[in-house]
Amino acid sequence: MSIAPRGRGSAAPSATPAGTVVPLEDEVSPSLVDFVVDAIVDGVMSGRYAQGQRLIAADLASEYNVSRAPVREALHMLAGEGVVELLANRGARIRRLSAQERIDFLEFTEAICVLGVRLATSRMSDPACRERIVRAFEPIEDAAARRHDRDFVDALYRYHIELNTLSGNQFLEFFYRRPHMRFYTTLLSDMAPGGHWDQYLLNYRLIHDMITSGDAHSAVITFTSHIRWVLRNMRLASAAAAA
Amino acid sequence: MSIAPRGRGSAAPSATPAGTVVPLEDEVSPSLVDFVVDAIVDGVMSGRYAQGQRLIAADLASEYNVSRAPVREALHMLAGEGVVELLANRGARIRRLSAQERIDFLEFTEAICVLGVRLATSRMSDPACRERIVRAFEPIEDAAARRHDRDFVDALYRYHIELNTLSGNQFLEFFYRRPHMRFYTTLLSDMAPGGHWDQYLLNYRLIHDMITSGDAHSAVITFTSHIRWVLRNMRLASAAAAA
DNA sequence: TCTGTCAATTTTGCATACAAAATTAGGCGA
DNA sequence: TCGCCTAATTTTGTATGCAAAATTGACAGA
The missing domain is CATH 1.10.10.10 (Winged helix-like DNA-binding domain superfamily/Winged helix DNA-binding domain)
Structure with missing residues (x-):
């Protein structure tokens, strides 16, 4: 202590x-x-x-x-x-947070993070920014290789911190860095990759590629599709658990 | 007191x-x-x-x-x-909040409220829900008629509270109702309708029509376009003030 | 007039005291 | 055994005291 x-x-x-x-x-x-x-x-x-x-x-x-x-x-x-x-x-x-509230929280987070993805992607022409994002992706690969869900969710959180910081929107950065976002995000690790480690990682590699390529529109589409897929999985798992 | x-x-x-x-x-x-x-x-x-x-x-x-x-x-x-x-x-x-932070806050709020607009719109088939939204729009018309910017921004806030409540996303509702959202939103009334009362109200009538018609996609597009227009105006006003 | 210094005052941050609400424990009757 | 009542204990919510940090203000020197 x-x-x-x-x-x-x-x-x-x-x-x-x-x-x-x-x-x-x-x-x-x-x-x-x-x-x-x-x-x-x-x-x-x-x-x-x-x-x-x-x-x-x-x-x-x-x-x-x-x-x-x-x-x-x-x-x-x-x-x-x-x-x-x-x-x-x-x-x-x-x-x-109940299972439903955690699902709702992820849906909410999607809305927030989409903004960061969109704004940060349009800054990828600056090599220094691009470099930061590339480095922030490494812990994601690492945690996925180790199949460590808590570290994985934490690495995702830190990756989005980088995006939101680069976004240039001070309020977005301020908001996402607050303890409650880290707290709630951690709570997701119970459900997050679930049994879908491979697909989850593949999706995030694609998102990362879209972001670093500087194509904001595709990055947003890819990110949104991924989260909607996760939400579907969570809702299915939640419904199955209830039955 | x-x-x-x-x-x-x-x-x-x-x-x-x-x-x-x-x-x-x-x-x-x-x-x-x-x-x-x-x-x-x-x-x-x-x-x-x-x-x-x-x-x-x-x-x-x-x-x-x-x-x-x-x-x-x-x-x-x-x-x-x-x-x-x-x-x-x-x-x-x-x-x-500096002018820049208020602009950033509005951009952030757009991201949040889009979720509420999307989810609530898909519930408009229920007449009771539709009725609540219709009633929540009245204070907006009223404040606009009186050209009272504080009341206007407050009415918009309450309108979005209704949307977010109807969205069914508990976290969104919880978040949007917290004092800080009301606080920050109030701070926007300095800049919000600016000199564009008529266009602002016209835009919101259109958004409201799209929502009540139950067309989620169009509602989101309309709402997003409106906020981007407001952001452009705020950025122009901010740049003009700096010069 | 302006600027820097230092003592007086204000204000904060923390520890503590104590009454009321909540919780726990024990006993009693069914 | 179980549920219920009551007394003891715990825990909260609030008020207060006090040392250190911050602020203010007066004053000397440039």
Whole structure:
């Protein structure tokens, strides 16, 4: 586990029994709130916190060796992001997405990412941009070779971060980089490549080729078709599971 | 101004000088955090808080007659939403969007709303759905007749809320209803209809006709063309202002 | 007049205290 | 055994205190 920075207030919360993490002055001092936010997001990504799990402020406080105040502020921040949900008088839970909501989220993401694909593709005449995209594709190949679904979905997420950054649309970049997008995207890894690793990778290679060739229209068509195919698979799997 | 509910803690914060709002037990008691969040969002919508304005926690606390704790939690929540930005050791400001960021935001919104337009249009065979959309269009006509840009943009926002709700995509609905979408959309009213009221309204009537006719493809094309036209106008106006 | 410095003031960030709501545990009757 | 009631415990929501960072303001020197 990491170590909480320490700035102001008075000191670390009083009780510091045997095995707890002692806070130390690091180089810089981001706020404890940021520290806790990052820790919780990491915990969710790594699967340490499960969907729907209740988060007890006091437990988090002692785990990260801070008081409840920054923990509660962090939880409210994450609630604003949509990563946790706050129940009146009953604290915070990691937000849980039903299969349907995850399907809906992917459909939503398609709409967002299409914009990034379209705008970034029209910048491929710049070799430096093209190079960034080419490099961002490598982890996708790597994760697919290892058949590691979590890494695969994460690599796809990072690939689209690159696209959205190159798009030149600041808002798109800002939005896609926020923790909630990473959080929700991670939740897709349960369903994403499913049993279709080969076709999935083939599709993305095609998308990548279209993007790097600078043909925005074809890139959009190819990307959209791929996501619609994934959505069909997810809906089929979901219907099968219900029956 | 409204009145803060009161639940637990101990009581209202000690000092209650002459003209301050005395908290009262209302029917229900949503948390003070929710109360403050709503109050700040309302303040931003109504223009009482300006873009970039610094929000002093202690001032808000005494204004709403609560302590700083719920105010800080509310500010963190709004920071998670992207309505305010938190600067380290320097508190909160209402988020300010540059002209370029507002243009980028509209381009982003296009991508989102296209999904709602497409999905909702395919539901127009249900008369009840169609009726809701038809009614949601009336405030648009009304605001346009009054040439009231803020109301106009707000009516457009609500119209798209209806579309996104009818879309059946729960995530789209969830996302579009969040305060930050309303907040950012409101910021567009500076630039939105600009000097093009008549064409803008004509375009939206056409979009509305396409949607209610149930022709999803045409609805998407019409909507996209309209937003691209608005984007061109905004970019021209922005370039002209820079020169 | 402008600019830089330093003390006074303001404001933030965090820890802590405590009442009320929620949860848990234990016991009692069916 | 099961369900229900009540008391003990946990947990939340809010208020408050205080040290450090940021801001303000007054003042000296250019």
